[in-house]
Amino acid sequence: MVEILQATAPRQPHPRHRLISETLASLDNKPRVLVCASAIGYYGARDDTELDETAPCGEGFLPELCMLWERACQPARDADIRVVNMRIGVVLSPKGGALKKMLPPFKLGAGGILGTGRQYFSWIALDDVIHATKFLLNNEAISGPVNLVAPQPVTNREFTKTLGSVLSRPTIFPMPTFAARLAFGEMADALLLTGARVSPKVLADQGYDFLHPSLEPTLRYLLEK
Numbered sequence: 001m002v003e004i005l006q007a008t009a010p011r012q013p014h015p016r017h018r019l020i021s022e023t024l025a026s027l028d029n030k031p032r033v034l035v036c037a038s039a040i041g042y043y044g045a046r047d048d049t050e051l052d053e054t055a056p057c058g059e060g061f062l063p064e065l066c067m068l069w070e071r072a073c074q075p076a077r078d079a080d081i082r083v084v085n086m087r088i089g090v091v092l093s094p095k096g097g098a099l100k101k102m103l104p105p106f107k108l109g110a111g112g113i114l115g116t117g118r119q120y121f122s123w124i125a126l127d128d129v130i131h132a133t134k135f136l137l138n139n140e141a142i143s144g145p146v147n148l149v150a151p152q153p154v155t156n157r158e159f160t161k162t163l164g165s166v167l168s169r170p171t172i173f174p175m176p177t178f179a180a181r182l183a184f185g186e187m188a189d190a191l192l193l194t195g196a197r198v199s200p201k202v203l204a205d206q207g208y209d210f211l212h213p214s215l216e217p218t219l220r221y222l223l224e225k
Contacts, residue, residue, distance in 0.1 A: 017072045025079035033082040035136055036073050040087045040122055040149060042066035045194035048120060052201035053087070053145040070145070082143045084136045089122040089149035089198060091129055094222055105175075106167055112174040117157035119195035122149040125212035125222065135208050146202045151213050153197050159215065166219045 024031055043051050044058020057067045070085045077083050092099045105111045124132075132148050154162070164171035200208070212218040219225070 017069070018075055021073045021076035021081075021083075024081060025075045030079060030081055032140075033084065033137060034073060034076045035084045035086060035133060036070065038066050038070050038085045038087045038145070040089050040147060040196060040198045042070070042087050042145075043196045043198065045119075046196040048118075048197050050197050050199050051147075052199045053147055058196075082140065084143055085145045086133065086136065087145055087147045087198075088129060089124045089147070089153075091126050092123050092218065092222060093126040099222070102163065106163055106169055106171070109169045110173060111160060111164055111169065111171050113157050113160045113171070114175050115156065115194075117155060117160065117174070119156050120153050120197040121156050121159045121195055122147075122153040122198040123159075123215065124148050124150050125218050127211050131211055132203060132208060135203075135206075139206060142202060142206055144202075147198050147200045148203070149198045149200050150215070150218070151200055151204065151210060152215065153199075154215055156195065162216050163219060166216065166223060166225050 021034065024034060039062075041062040042057055043055055044060050044063040046058065057063050066087070073083045073085065091097050094100055094103060102111065128150065129148055132146075136142055136146060160171045200210075203210075212221065
């Protein structure tokens with residue numbers, strides 16, 4: 001997926017990125033399922049409208065990139081291989097990703113809202129990514145896009161206040177946009193300064209039981225607080 005990052009996303013997947021699905025489709029003994037990791041970046045920057053798997057693709061580079069990545073699985077679908085496109089939210093783990101980068105300023109009492117604070121933060125604990133992936137591999141009734149996000153998304157303001165409370169630190173000073181971009185790089189615009197209120201409808205309809213559905217207990221578990 002990283003290889004097709006460029007200023008403008010191509011309109012069709014590069015043949016190289018269809019290689020896995022085309023190879024699987026050509027096998028005499030085909031796998032029963034292909035699980036592909038995509039992202040909720042598919043939906044782009046949205047307002048507070050709840051988005052399930054039927055919502056259309058957003059506009060811009062990241063949504064188009066996700067769309068092309070999912071489209072590259074078509075040869076496997078055509079060969080009657082069950083394809084699941086996991087649209088993964090912001091994965092929470094103190095060992096990497098957004099949460100790891102947030103912890104140092106928050107622990108110093110310098111954490112604050114990003115941008116307006118009204119943008120939605122559709123998150124999921126790392127344990128649930130692993131658990132849900134196993135669930136999708138074993139559930140033959142599921143195919144197509146599946147949102148891997150916790151059932152209780154929060155705004156950036158709510159996330160900020162919750163993380164500060166868990167760490168027993170104030171969250172008084174907002175982080176300016178330029179500082180967020182300096183700290184988080186390209187991830188700032190794509191994941192933190194804009195957002196989407198994404199719902200895990202398919203998982204909910206299929207009876208998936210989230211290990212970590214609520215933010216505050218999740219943060220306390222991850223940070224051992």
